[in-house]
Amino acid sequence: MENHYDTPCNTYDELYNFVSEISGRVEDLEFVVSTEFVGFHRSALSGVLLDRPEALTRLSIRSEGDHQDTPIYGDGETYEDDTESSDFALPLKQGQFEDAVAHVAVLHLRGVFPSWDSRAYHNLVDLRLLSTSEYSTVEDIDLMTALCSSPRLRILHFGLCISEVPSEVEWEPTPQLLLPNLEVLKIYPYGTRFFDNRSRSPVASDRGSCMDDDDRSSPSEQGGVIPSLLLRCLNTGPKPLRLSIAGCYEPDNTFAMDLEGFFARxxxxxxxxxxxxxxxxxxxxxxxxxxxxxLDSFKSYAQDDRSASWLEVDELAHLPRLKACHITRSRLFESDFRLLVDCCPSGTVLRSSFIDHDESRPNHEALGAKELSSEFPNVETSVRALGSSEDPTADWDILDWDT
Incomplete structure (x- = not known):
């Protein structure tokens, strides 16, 4: 059931009555905040959490503002309806809050997070930790604490910046945290401002980036390079995994090694x-x-020498080829595309993409349909892109929950 109320500012009587009527029956709650936190937010959420908390198994708290690393906790204080605050303190005791979230199995958070040792992260099967336009940060030791609490996790979406413990602290993150039931791993390297499926679509600049140059920040400014740091820590066990790096990123020097290690584990x-x-x-x-x-939103002309060298596989001619490779929303030079087809001779599908003549550089003169068919007879083409630009692999999150 979905309800929308159009009430005058600062009058919440009808909403309070509605929350009190349904609070004991709520199993799935999506709580969206587009402003600073006010007393109504606190009272409404507390009302649901306190009334039969064992009924609540799916909880989503999503900020549509610029909240960053915003804590949610119980402090036992009462707030006026129009009192604004940058944190999400609830009018219940911390112990009550912990008891209320202990039964949650599906937890989706964006910009607002319980403490990393909270019971909210215990025994989850679906955990999504995303940022707003202001990137949230988690220390690697805190991330490991939260993930270790849910060994049965099946879906993990991650869009926070990982900050490593300072070198003077004698601690190293677990290199192979085992999540044996994990089936979906989506990494959002630069936060969800550009890549969350509820935010605006990615923008491709002439450099082939998914973000505008004015919005770009270096990995060092945002903590660590998320794909490398997260992949380095995880071991997903024997179950087939759907791995998606769902946003543009700048590979660091260890990315290839970290990706290789993750695939091996x-x-x-x-x-x-x-x-x-x-x-x-x-x-x-x-x-x-x-x-x-x-391969989504790939531009040949935007790649550096290191990325271009990753197409070279001559020394691996003896290895089996890929079964299926879908290239969508991309623009490649013919020579690069030929190398990709060599990696997947009989299962390459070109979706809403262009192949440019090599000699047309730096301009872009694409092969026509007949020429493309003649040069690459085993390649299937389609004018339709794969999925939506916001989340091309959204269907990968659909699992059989009876297994």
Missing amino acids: SRVARFSTRGVLPPMRVLLRHSADLELVV
Whole structure:
């Protein structure tokens, strides 16, 4: 059931009555905040949490503002309806808050987070930690604490900046945190301002980036390079995994090694990446498990020398080829596309993409349909892109929850 109320500012009587009527029956709650937190937000959420908390199994708290690292907790204080605050303190005791969220199995958070040792992260099957336009940060030790609390996790979406513990602290993150039931892993390298499916679509600049140059910030400014740091920490066990790097990123020097290590420890069945070509030799070495590779928003003319070299796989000619490779919303030079087709001779699908003549550089003169068919007879083409530009692999989150 979905309800919308159009009431005068600062009058919440009808909403309070409604919340009190349904609070004991709520199983799935999506709580969206587009302003600063006011007394109504606190009272309404507390009302649902306190009345039969064991009924609440799915909780989503999503900020549509610029909240960053905003804590949610119980402090036992009462707030006026129009009192604004930058944190989300609830009028209940912290112990009551912990008891209320202990039964949640599906937890989606954006910009607002309980403490990382909270019971909210215990025994989850679906956890999504995303940022607003202001990037939220988690220390690697705190992330490990939260993830260790949910060994049965099946879906993990991650869009926070990871800050490593200072070097003077003698602690190293667990290199292979085992999540044996994980089936979906989506990483949003630069936060959800550009890549969350509820935010605006990515923008491709002439450099092939998914974000405007004015909005770009370096990995060092935002903490660590999320794909490398997160992949380095996880071991997903024997279940087939759907791995998606759902936003553009700048690979650091260890990315290829970290990706290789993750593939070796896991069983990646589907792999999607956006804006940056992955090292194809890594994919070929694990082609036995890979059912599908998706390359989204890839631009040949925007790649640096390192990324271009990742297409070279001559020394791996003896390895099995990829079963299926879908290239969508991309623009490649013919020579680059030919190398990709060599990696997947019989399962390449070109979706809403263009192949440019090599000699047309720096301009873009695309091969026509007949020429493309003649040069690449085994390639299937389609004018329709794969999924939506906001989330091309949204269907990867659909699991059989009876298994």
